[in-house]
Amino acid sequence: MFRSAKKTRIMILSEKYYYVEFSLLEDLGVEPRPLQFVNIWIPGVDEVPMSISQYTEEKLYVLFKVVGEGTRGLRDRWGFFGVKGPLGNGISLNNYSRVLFIAGGTGIAPLPLLARHAERNGVELDVIWGVKKSSELFDVKTLAPSVNNVYYASEDCIVGYCGRASDLAERFLREHAWRYDIVICVGPKNMLLDICRKAGSLVDVYVSLEAIVKCGFGACGSCILKPIPKLLCTDGPVFKCNEVYKHLEWNSQY
Amino acid sequence: MSGILNTRIAGLTLEHPVLNASGILGSDPEHIDILASHGFSAIVTKTFTLNPREGYNPPILVELRSGGFLNAIGLANPGIQGIKPLVDRAKLLGKPIIISISGNSIEEFTKIAEVAEDSGASAVELNLSCPHVKGLGLELGSDPFTVFLVAREVSSILKIPVIVKLGLSDRIIESAGKALEAGARALTLINTIRALAIDIYSFKPILSNIYGGLSGPPIKPIALRVVYDVYREHRAEIIGCGGISNWTDAAEFILAGARAIQVGSAFLKNRKVVYEILEGIKKWMNVLGYSSVESLVGRSHV
Numbered sequence A: 001m002f003r004s005a006k007k008t009r010i011m012i013l014s015e016k017y018y019y020v021e022f023s024l025l026e027d028l029g030v031e032p033r034p035l036q037f038v039n040i041w042i043p044g045v046d047e048v049p050m051s052i053s054q055y056t057e058e059k060l061y062v063l064f065k066v067v068g069e070g071t072r073g074l075r076d077r078w079g080f081f082g083v084k085g086p087l088g089n090g091i092s093l094n095n096y097s098r099v100l101f102i103a104g105g106t107g108i109a110p111l112p113l114l115a116r117h118a119e120r121n122g123v124e125l126d127v128i129w130g131v132k133k134s135s136e137l138f139d140v141k142t143l144a145p146s147v148n149n150v151y152y153a154s155e156d157c158i159v160g161y162c163g164r165a166s167d168l169a170e171r172f173l174r175e176h177a178w179r180y181d182i183v184i185c186v187g188p189k190n191m192l193l194d195i196c197r198k199a200g201s202l203v204d205v206y207v208s209l210e211a212i213v214k215c216g217f218g219a220c221g222s223c224i225l226k227p228i229p230k231l232l233c234t235d236g237p238v239f240k241c242n243e244v245y246k247h248l249e250w251n252s253q254y
Numbered sequence B: 001m002s003g004i005l006n007t008r009i010a011g012l013t014l015e016h017p018v019l020n021a022s023g024i025l026g027s028d029p030e031h032i033d034i035l036a037s038h039g040f041s042a043i044v045t046k047t048f049t050l051n052p053r054e055g056y057n058p059p060i061l062v063e064l065r066s067g068g069f070l071n072a073i074g075l076a077n078p079g080i081q082g083i084k085p086l087v088d089r090a091k092l093l094g095k096p097i098i099i100s101i102s103g104n105s106i107e108e109f110t111k112i113a114e115v116a117e118d119s120g121a122s123a124v125e126l127n128l129s130c131p132h133v134k135g136l137g138l139e140l141g142s143d144p145f146t147v148f149l150v151a152r153e154v155s156s157i158l159k160i161p162v163i164v165k166l167g168l169s170d171r172i173i174e175s176a177g178k179a180l181e182a183g184a185r186a187l188t189l190i191n192t193i194r195a196l197a198i199d200i201y202s203f204k205p206i207l208s209n210i211y212g213g214l215s216g217p218p219i220k221p222i223a224l225r226v227v228y229d230v231y232r233e234h235r236a237e238i239i240g241c242g243g244i245s246n247w248t249d250a251a252e253f254i255l256a257g258a259r260a261i262q263v264g265s266a267f268l269k270n271r272k273v274v275y276e277i278l279e280g281i282k283k284w285m286n287v288l289g290y291s292s293v294e295s296l297v298g299r300s301h302v
C-alpha cells in the first residue's frame, strides 16, 4: 500500500553517500525483513527502489548515491514523499550463528537493518565492504554498531585491501569460509557472479540482485531476471547462487 | 481432454475457465513461463502495438486504501517482433495463447493481427478499451460504429478467432452487439475503469500519467452487471473480467453469463488464486449436483 512520509533529516556519510530519514505518517504495518526494499516516490519526479537501511519507531532510513534525476530528488527535495513496501522477500537470520556480509558500493545500504536483526538473534556478523574510490567509504560502525569485524577494500588502494571487494572476499573465504553459516552478498552483478563462482562451493551464498523495478507488484514484468522465470520484485531480491546463476551469466555477456 | 471444468470459448477448448487478464506480465517469454506455472488454462498477452512502447515513468501502479489498484503502465510492449517468441514459448508449454492487440488505426490492428496469426497464436483479443492511453483504447470502444469497423476488418482477414475486449461505457451493450455482428467470436468484459488517486500531503496525483485504470474488487459489481446485461441482450460468448478474486466471484460471473473468466489484480495479491478458484468451483458444482461448468453459464437469467 501507499504511505506518505516526511523527509526529516539527511546525513552526508562520505563523498558520495547520503543517509535520509523519513518520518512515516503511518507505520509500515509489518516489521521489514533485512534486504527488503521500498519504492520511494519523489512527487513529480520519479519512483525509485531503495533497500530499507533501517526502520525504527515509524522512521525509515535509506542510504543512497546520486546517479540520476530520482536520486537527485531524494537528496535535494524536502517535504512529503510516498513509500510503497516493504517489497520483496528479504532474508531471515533465524537459523544462523555466524554470517558474513559482502558489499560492493551502495550494496552496504541494507547493513544497518541486517545488523540489528543479527544482534537480536545473537548472530555474529562480519562485513567486507569494497568501493572504487576510498573517499566513498565511511565507518560502517556509525550506522551498524553491533557488527563484529569490518574489512574494507578500495580500488584506489588508499584504504584497506588494495583491489575489489570480490578479490578480498575470495582470499578471505578460502581460509575462513568454514567459520560462516552463510554469506550474503550485495553489489553489482559481476561481483555477485564472481562470489558465486569462487565461494559458492565453500559456503552457502545468498545474493541480492538489482533490476529495473517499475510496479513493484509482479504486474509489469520489467524486473524479470532473464532468462529465468523469476521476478525480482516479488520472488527476490535475495536468491541462492544456484537459483540465479543463469541470470548472472546471461547478463555478464552484455 | 474431458472434465467437469472443460470450457469452450471462441472456438478454443480449454482445460478450465480461468485465464489471466491482459497486462499481468505477458510481454516476455519468461512471463509466459510464470503465468503457465500458476495454472491459467490459456495465456493472454500484454497488449501489443505495432511499434515498441516504453510505457510511462513510475509510479505506474498504486494499491488503493479502498482496495484494488490504479494503474497506468502506458501499454509498454516490445512491438510486433515480440509476438512470435511468446507464441513459441506458449507452444512449448502446451498452452493456448491469445494475443492482445491495440492500434492507432484499423490498418495497425490488422497488421498486428496478421503477425499474431502467422506466428501461430490461438486467437487475438482486440483491446478497444484501455482507459488511460491517448488515441488508443476507450475512445475506440465507446463508439459502436468504430468497434464494428475494427472488429469487421480484423475478423475478415483472420482464420483464428477474434475476441473483442470492451471497457465500461454508456453504449456498451450496443458496442457489444456491433462487435458480434462484425464477426467477433467472443467478448471480454470489462477493462479497467478510468480513475484517479491524489496524495493528500504533496497535493499531487500519484500516477505519473495522472489518470489510471481502476481494477480489483471495487469494479467487480460493475463488471458483473455489464456481463449480465450483455448476456441478456445478446446471449454472446463472454469472458468475464473485473475484480474476480475468489471462487464465489467467479461463480457469480458464470451465472451472469460468462463462459470463462480472466483474473488480473487478484493474481498480484495471491499467486495461488487460480487453484483456489478451481477448487471452489468444483465444490460448488458438487453441492449443486452439476457435472459440467458450461451448463451453469447464464443461469441467473430467467
Ligand SMILES: Cc1cc2nc3c(=O)[nH]c(=O)nc-3n(C[C@H](O)[C@H](O)[C@H](O)COP(=O)(O)OP(=O)(O)OC[C@H]3O[C@@H](n4cnc5c(N)ncnc54)[C@H](O)[C@@H]3O)c2cc1C
Binding pocket: A037, A046, A047, A048, A049, A050, A051, A052, A062, A063, A064, A065, A066, A067, A068, A069, A070, A071, A072, A106, A109, A110, A209, A210, A211, A212, A213, A214, A237
Ligand atoms: C531492490 C533494489 C534496491 C536498491 N537499493 C538501493 C539502495 O539502497 N541505495 C542506492 O543507492 N541504490 C539502490 N538501488 C538502485 C537505485 O534504485 C537506482 O540507482 C535508482 O533507481 C536510480 O534512479 P535515478 O532516477 O536517480 O537514476 P536514473 O537516471 O534513472 O538511472 C541511473 C542508473 O540507475 C539504474 N536504474 C534506473 N532506474 C532503476 C530502477 N527503477 N531500478 C533499478 N535500477 C535503476 C539505471 O539503469 C542507470 O544505470 C536499488 C535498486 C533495486 C532494484
Ligand SMILES: Cc1cc2nc3c(=O)[nH]c(=O)nc-3n(C[C@H](O)[C@H](O)[C@H](O)COP(=O)(O)O)c2cc1C
Binding pocket: A219, A220, B021, B022, B023, B024, B046, B047, B061, B069, B071, B073, B075, B100, B127, B130, B165, B190, B191, B192, B214, B215, B216, B217, B219, B241, B242, B243, B244, B262, B263, B264, B265, B266
Ligand atoms: C497492471 C495492469 C496492466 C493492465 N494492462 C492491460 C493491457 O495491456 N491490456 C488490456 O486489455 N488490459 C489491461 N489491464 C486490464 C486487465 O486486463 C483487466 O481488464 C482489469 O484489470 C480488470 O480485471 P481485474 O480486476 O481482475 O484486474 C491491465 C490491468 C492491470 C492491473
Ligand code: FES
Binding pocket: A212, A213, A214, A215, A216, A217, A218, A219, A220, A221, A222, A223, A224, A231, A232, A233, A234
Ligand atoms: S517491477 Fe513490475 S513486475 Fe517487478
